[in-house]
Amino acid sequence: xxxxxxxATPVGLDGAILPDVWRVCRADQDGTGGALAxxxxxxxxxGDQNRIHLAPHPGAAAPGPALKLGRGLAHxxxxxxxxxSPDGSRVNVLWKNTAIHNSLLLTEQCDNYCLMCxxxxxxRDDTWLFEQAKRVVSLLPPTAxxxxxxxxxxxxxxxxxxxxxxxCRDTAPWLQLHLLSNGRRFSDFxxxxxxxxxxxxxxxxxxxxxxxxPGLHDFIVQAGGAFEETVHxxxxxxxxxxxxxxxxxxxxxxxxxxxELAIFIARNLPFVDQVALMGLEMTGLARPNSAEVWIDxxxxxAELADATLALASAGIVTKIFNHQLCVLDERLWPFAVRSISxxxxxYLDICDNCSVRDVCGGVFTTSGSRLSTALRPIxxxxxxx
Amino acid sequence: MTxxxxxxxxxxxxxxxxxxxxxxxAYAVADLxxxxxxxxxxxxxxxxxxxxxxxxxxxxxxxxxxxxxxxxLRLRIAKETGPIRNLIFALAFSGTGLADSGTxxx
Amino acid sequence: xxxxxxxxxxxxxxxxWQLLPMRFHRFDSDSVLLTNxxxxxxxxxxxxxxxVIDGTCNDQELLAxxxxxHLIQRPGDRLPAELLAVKLRTRLRHLPDSTGLHxxxxxxxxxxxxxxxxxxxQSSARSEFDMSQETARRALALAFQSPSPHLKFEFxxxxxxxxxxxxxxxxxxxxxxxxxxxxxxxFVIATxxxxxxxxxxxxxxxxxxxxxxxxxxxxxxxxxxxxxxGQNSWQKTVAGIRQVQxxxxxxxxxxxxxxxxxxxxxxxxxxxxxxxxxLRNVFLRPISPYGFALRLRGGAGYDVERWxxxxxxxxxxxxxxxxxxxxxxxxxxxxxxxxxxSNQDPGYVDLTSPAGIGLGALVYNYDGDIYASDEGRMLAExxxxxxxxxxxxxxxxxxxxxxxxxxQPLAESFTLSAPMCHSCAFEPYCGADPVFxxxxxxxxxxxxxxxxxxxxxxxxxKALLRRARDDDFARDLFWRWGQx
Numbered sequence: 001x002x003x004x005x006x007x008a009t010p011v012g013l014d015g016a017i018l019p020d021v022w023r024v025c026r027a028d029q030d031g032t033g034g035a036l037a038x039x040x041x042x043x044x045x046x047g048d049q050n051r052i053h054l055a056p057h058p059g060a061a062a063p064g065p066a067l068k069l070g071r072g073l074a075h076x077x078x079x080x081x082x083x084x085s086p087d088g089s090r091v092n093v094l095w096k097n098t099a100i101h102n103s104l105l106l107t108e109q110c111d112n113y114c115l116m117c118x119x120x121x122x123x124r125d126d127t128w129l130f131e132q133a134k135r136v137v138s139l140l141p142p143t144a145x146x147x148x149x150x151x152x153x154x155x156x157x158x159x160x161x162x163x164x165x166x167x168c169r170d171t172a173p174w175l176q177l178h179l180l181s182n183g184r185r186f187s188d189f190x191x192x193x194x195x196x197x198x199x200x201x202x203x204x205x206x207x208x209x210x211x212x213x214p215g216l217h218d219f220i221v222q223a224g225g226a227f228e229e230t231v232h233x234x235x236x237x238x239x240x241x242x243x244x245x246x247x248x249x250x251x252x253x254x255x256x257x258x259x260e261l262a263i264f265i266a267r268n269l270p271f272v273d274q275v276a277l278m279g280l281e282m283t284g285l286a287r288p289n290s291a292e293v294w295i296d297x298x299x300x301x302a303e304l305a306d307a308t309l310a311l312a313s314a315g316i317v318t319k320i321f322n323h324q325l326c327v328l329d330e331r332l333w334p335f336a337v338r339s340i341s342x343x344x345x346x347y348l349d350i351c352d353n354c355s356v357r358d359v360c361g362g363v364f365t366t367s368g369s370r371l372s373t374a375l376r377p378i379x380x381x382x383x384x385x
Numbered sequence: 386m387t388x389x390x391x392x393x394x395x396x397x398x399x400x401x402x403x404x405x406x407x408x409x410x411a412y413a414v415a416d417l418x419x420x421x422x423x424x425x426x427x428x429x430x431x432x433x434x435x436x437x438x439x440x441x442x443x444x445x446x447x448x449x450x451x452x453x454x455x456x457x458l459r460l461r462i463a464k465e466t467g468p469i470r471n472l473i474f475a476l477a478f479s480g481t482g483l484a485d486s487g488t489x490x491x
Numbered sequence: 492x493x494x495x496x497x498x499x500x501x502x503x504x505x506x507x508w509q510l511l512p513m514r515f516h517r518f519d520s521d522s523v524l525l526t527n528x529x530x531x532x533x534x535x536x537x538x539x540x541x542x543v544i545d546g547t548c549n550d551q552e553l554l555a556x557x558x559x560x561h562l563i564q565r566p567g568d569r570l571p572a573e574l575l576a577v578k579l580r581t582r583l584r585h586l587p588d589s590t591g592l593h594x595x596x597x598x599x600x601x602x603x604x605x606x607x608x609x610x611x612x613q614s615s616a617r618s619e620f621d622m623s624q625e626t627a628r629r630a631l632a633l634a635f636q637s638p639s640p641h642l643k644f645e646f647x648x649x650x651x652x653x654x655x656x657x658x659x660x661x662x663x664x665x666x667x668x669x670x671x672x673x674x675x676x677x678f679v680i681a682t683x684x685x686x687x688x689x690x691x692x693x694x695x696x697x698x699x700x701x702x703x704x705x706x707x708x709x710x711x712x713x714x715x716x717x718x719x720x721g722q723n724s725w726q727k728t729v730a731g732i733r734q735v736q737x738x739x740x741x742x743x744x745x746x747x748x749x750x751x752x753x754x755x756x757x758x759x760x761x762x763x764x765x766x767x768x769x770l771r772n773v774f775l776r777p778i779s780p781y782g783f784a785l786r787l788r789g790g791a792g793y794d795v796e797r798w799x800x801x802x803x804x805x806x807x808x809x810x811x812x813x814x815x816x817x818x819x820x821x822x823x824x825x826x827x828x829x830x831x832x833s834n835q836d837p838g839y840v841d842l843t844s845p846a847g848i849g850l851g852a853l854v855y856n857y858d859g860d861i862y863a864s865d866e867g868r869m870l871a872e873x874x875x876x877x878x879x880x881x882x883x884x885x886x887x888x889x890x891x892x893x894x895x896x897x898x899q900p901l902a903e904s905f906t907l908s909a910p911m912c913h914s915c916a917f918e919p920y921c922g923a924d925p926v927f928x929x930x931x932x933x934x935x936x937x938x939x940x941x942x943x944x945x946x947x948x949x950x951x952x953k954a955l956l957r958r959a960r961d962d963d964f965a966r967d968l969f970w971r972w973g974q975x
Contacts, residue, residue, distance in 0.1 A: 115494065212559035214568070215551075218501040222494070228570045235573070260559055266974075267531060267834065268574050292494065313971045314833070412910060415940040455517070458544060459914050462510060469572055470512040473528060476576035477583070 002096070002343045007070035009058065010088030017052070017088050021132060023139040024054065024080045052084075067091065079141040083132065094136050095144075099342040103148030103180075104133045106161070110153040112182045113222035114208070116251055116286040116293040118366070121152060130160035134167045140175070148178045155185035158194070165198045176202045178245075183207035184226060186233030196240040204243040204273060207234060210254050212264030220253055234269060243273045251280045251293040255300040262307035266314040275311055277304060278339075279322030282367035290370065298374035301329040308335055325360040327374045340364055353377040393433040393442040395449065402429060402453065406460055410452035418445050503554045506546040508563040511571055515540065516916035524956065527561045529578040530830055530919030534960055581834040582919075588639040589892070592840060592852035594865060595630060595661060596647050597622045598654040599857055603683055603719045607749055607779070621654045622857040627661050629883035630855035635668055636888040643677040645703075647865070652686040662698050679703050684731025685719060692738050702735050704728055706746035706770070708754060708761035716751055732768055746770050750778050755797055758805035766812065766819060774822035775805045777947055779866075780931050795943050799950040806954060810965050824955055825972040830920045831955070832973030840864070842922035842948070844906040848878065849897040859883040863897055866926040877929055900925035900935040911939040917952045 010017070053066040056074045067088055069076065076082065081095035095102050106129050110121035133149070140147075147168075154161050168175060177200060186192045186205075207230060211217040214227035237244050246265060248254060254261070258277075265275060279297060280286060286293050297304075304320070311318040312335070320332055321339035328336055338361040347362045354360070354377035363371055397407060404422075407429055411420035417440060421432040433445050511527060518524040523540040526532045533556060535543065542548035543557065557563045564571040599620035601608075634642060644665060646658050662678055669676055678700040695702065707713040710725040717724040735744040746768075748754070748761060758775070765773045777798060805821065812819045829837040840847025848863035855861055859882045862868040867878025878900075880891045891897070904923035906912040915921070927944050928937030939945040958965040 113495070213555055214565070214570075215498070215502040215555050215558065219496060219498050222496045224496065224501060228568065231570055232573070235577070257555075257559075260556065264559055267578065270834075289494070309967070310970060313967075314974045409910075409914075412938075413940055415938055455515075458515070462513060462515075462544065463914070466510050466512045469509070470528070473512070473572050473575045473579060476572065477579040 002075050003072035004096075004343050005090065005092045006073040008067040008073070008084070008088060008091045009070075010065075010067055011055075012065040013052065013067075013088055016086040017084050018086065019135070020083050020086070021094065021135040021139060022052070022082055022084060023141070024076060024078055024082060025051075026078050079143070081136050081139050094132075095140065096342065097141060097143070100146070101148065101339075101341045102144075102146065103150045103178075103341070104129075104136060105151065106130055106133055106149055106154040106164070107152040107157060109156050110151060110182070111156065111184065111223065112153065112226060114249075114285065115220055115222065115253075115289045116249060116280060116284070118281045118284040118286065119150075119152065120284045127157055127160055130157060130164050133164055137164075137168055137172050137175075140172050142174075144172065144175060146176045146178065147172075148180065150180045153182055153185075154179060155181050155191070158185065158191055162194055162198060165195070165200060165203070169198055169200050173201055178204055178206055180206045180247075182221065182226065182230060183233035183237075184229035186236050187229040189236050192233070192236040192240055192242070195237075196242055204245050205237060206245040206247050206276070208247045208249065209234075209261070209265070210248060211257050212261045216253060216257060231269070234272070238269075238271050244271075246272050246275045247278055248275065249278050249280055250295075250297070250300060250304060251286075252295040253293070255295055255303050258300075258303040259306040259310065262310040266311060266316065270314065270316065272316065274317035274319060276339075277308060277318065277320050277335075279320075279364075280367075281322065281364045282370035283364070294370060296374070297323060297327045297372045301327075301332075305329045305331055308332055322361065322364065324363060324372070324375060325356050326354070326376050326378055327372045336361065338362075348375060350375065350377050353379070355379060391435060391438075393435075393445055394430065395433065395446050396428045396430050397453065399424065399427055399429060403457060403460060404429065406453055406456040407431070409456040409459070410449055413452050413456070414445075414449055417448060420449065499551075502551055503558065503563070503565050505549060507565065508546070508554065508558075509566055510544070511561055511564055511575070513562050514914060514916040514918065518953065518956070524916050525557075525560075525562055526916045526919060528575050528919075529561075529582060529834060531560050532831070532916075532956065533557065533560050533562060578834050582836060585836045585838065586845075586850075588641075589850040590634075590637045590853050591639045591641055591838060592643050592645060593630070593634040593637075594645045594647055594852060594854040595622065595627065595651075595658075596649070596854065596856045596868070597627075597651045597657050597661070599649040600653045601649040601683075602653075602685065603650065603717055603724060605717045605749075607716060607751060620649070620857055622657060622855075622859075624657060624660060626855070626857070626859040626883055627657060628664070629859070630861075631661065631665055631668060633855075633861075633883060633886075633888050633891065634665075634853070635672055635674075639674070641675045641677070643679065645679045645681060647681045650683055650686065651680055652682050652691060655691060659694060662694075662700065666698075677701070683717070683719075683724065683728060684735075685724065685727040687731045687734060692734065695735070695743070696739050702731075702739075702744040704732065704744065704746050705749060706732070706764065706768075707748050707751075708757055709764050712753060712757055712761070715753060716749070729768065732770070736769065741769055744770075745772060747774050748776055750776050750798070750801075752778070755801040758801050759808050762805055762808055762812075762819070766817065771818060772820045772822050772825075773805070773809065775802050776823070780927065780943070795946045795950070798947065799954070802951060803954050806958075810958070810962075810968060813968055814964055820972060823951065824969065825975070827920050827951065827955060828969045828973035829975075830973075832970050841924065844904075844912075844918075844921070844923045845901050846904050846923035846925050848900060848925060849880065849892060850901070853880075853891070855883060861886065861891055863900075864926055866930070870926070870930060875930075878926060900929070903935040904928070909936050909939075911945075915939075917949060920952055921948055 053064055054076065055066050055068040057071065058068045067084065069091065073091060076093060077097065079097035080093055083092045083094055094104065107126050108119065108122040113121060168177060209217065209230065210220045217227040218224050234244055248261065250258065265272065280293060282290065282294065308318050308320065318335055319337045320328065320335045321337055323336055325333060325336060340361055344365045345362050346365045347357060351357050356378050407422060411422065416436065418433045418435050423430045433449065435445060514526050516524045518534065521536060522534045523537055524532060524534055539548065539550065539553060548554060554563065561571050561575055644661065651658055665676060678698065680700060681703045684704050705717065706728055707716060713725040714722055732744055732746065746765065754761065762773050806824060809819050809821045826837045826839045826842060829835055840851030843851060848867065852864055853861060854865055854868050856868055861880045861882060862871065863878040863880055870877065871879055878896065880894045880897055904925040906918050906921060906923050912918055924944050925935035928942065929935055932938060955969060959969050
């Protein structure tokens, strides 16, 4: 678990710090406690200088104008991409180079209102996030491989999103992109065509689907008509040959219909590139709604196994996210993926004794104490496969 | 008109029974009996001719009555779902894709 | 709690749903089977069934399941019609790809004299019953006019290995012609394996030819019907199977049984024979009404109920083998499972609508006559040429496929318009068999209330659905069979 934002103290810097997005590179002098320097795409920064030194902790020395980083940000390293507030007092890590999962938040607005939303929607105008995302993409190191695009609902700002995607195509065509969306905008075929016309080499849309019929799905996403639009959107994307992932959050309401949903997907949407069955993150709206959504994962292994095996035998790539191996039915271990983003991922103390800790995904730190009662170390190495 | 003693007779009220349903029912029970249907002002009178000896008359009557009920249901479902069935077939066989598209390039 | 939109706002309102195309069958005394337009099914109670039709049902969970299975929709929904159309289209998309199976009867000669054989018995020596190379050449030319991207050439007889030289020529010639077409070709020899030798094995290995043989069951059952000099048909067959498995690989040989009255009490023995030989697919076949089988019994129909008991015994035994960890497949059930649990067409010409005659298979007899199906050829042996479509010497491709002799049975037997079939809940799983009904009832449709074809198939559908409903292991097993 690592912190993605924190305080900083500017030293020897006058005027506003611009631009806001910087890539971290190695300092050209060493022996100063590992101070790192930043580079921007623009050169008109701080006079002729285009770099600011980062002191890894308040006490470290710096050979010039610097930001002294608060505790918790000492992990910032080469090829990370950060945002610095104009007055230099806050630093946000936008891209962590050593992390497997990196996502850019594009908006907090959304036209669904899922009962268990981990990123509760806000209405304020935040389209500047798209511009920031473009700058991040411009600064990505050549080793960057995978980038998530999330929200809120990114497709609410169609022009900005298409613009960002085109920017990705032009500046970082080697990226594997994963766009999270409720899919509803794609029911507009002309928008889907615009999306497909960008011509990205490797992009998949991850679309949540919570039930095999509108009654339950619309209730869970708290929006009437959502199911029709979402599935219509999925069909449009398929017509245009665009990769689609279906994401099913396993919670109290979806558990009883999980096997039926698997059959629905196999019969109606068999072309999807993968299905992700996802453990619940008890954060955001999931907390006040916990009575509606919380269920101990140990109590739904039968339904999860039914659904997973039905999908897998139908030839659909199926993955289980956010579940710990001790909680999962052993038949499902081959489907389990270490999926929790590094910055909110941790293990319990009891996991120290677990023989499969190294291949297990661990827990959400954001779920606090709402964890399965079945968590326990596995003493003997089980057989693989 | 003399009647074969092995046959049975059953009547259906014309005002509540569709002839279509009755005919389809008669067809469907042909493994057990053949049915002769006569219409009067108020009724359809059916003479049931068992296919082989030993078939119970009550059983035959139950059988055809149940079949008329089911065929009536089938006609009702067919009538109600006819339009959407045609729509689905039209969609399935349409030349363009199923999504709304402004263009029809193939 | 943050819930603004309530569950009943998104659910189906009381009396507020529309029926989608559905068919029903009174399955047993307390359940009704419902199927939607594309064969997805659901069981309900008789009362629930009426309540759904009448609009009085208030079981929200049932209504949600009906909605998910595209049996009902809320007024204003557009998606169900779209999805049903996609699924329907998928199920039918193989139709333009005629004709996939081309059967070459390369000789009528045979050294067996099987009691149920539907082909005229000819002794091994008379080569006037062999197909000529010229006939084969013309037949190949016709076959390659099929739009289908996959062509399967099946060699039958008599005993096709008695004309092995022509068989070899056909395989090589087909591949040569295919250089201009780029189709996916497959070759199968339907042989009794008694004449298998090294040369033949080598040829099959080099040219990627598969073997299909007859294995009726244990030796006593098999040899009783399949007569040859030395009375060692079973021994020869088993030795041949093993040879092919060893030399070419286990997947290169499959076996079919022919069912007779004597088989009906021996389901487990028959399956055991297959399992012992490592044959994973067992096809529990019906007793054929054609040819010598008909003649021997004076044309009487066999007892369908007794056959269904045989079938269910075999099916249950195979399910139990799977339960014990031995993956075995009942082939007919697997074909039906594909129609029940997926939208993919299993490509089985004997259970499809429109019927598989001509569209699914064409038979080129040794004398160049072209038949719409294998059974159609067998009828010709009894002087019934109803299904003879032409001759390779005189008929063009269009004349064969657009022949009234083909179009009429196709149209009349089509299940979506045939009496009783069109409203049958099992129609999506079933097919049209105009040849069977012509042979047994005198017309292409038959009367389904008395048709052994209907009774047998319906019995099988019910056997599968009952087990899927009552036994989760069977349900999962059939689902897996249906996906492959």
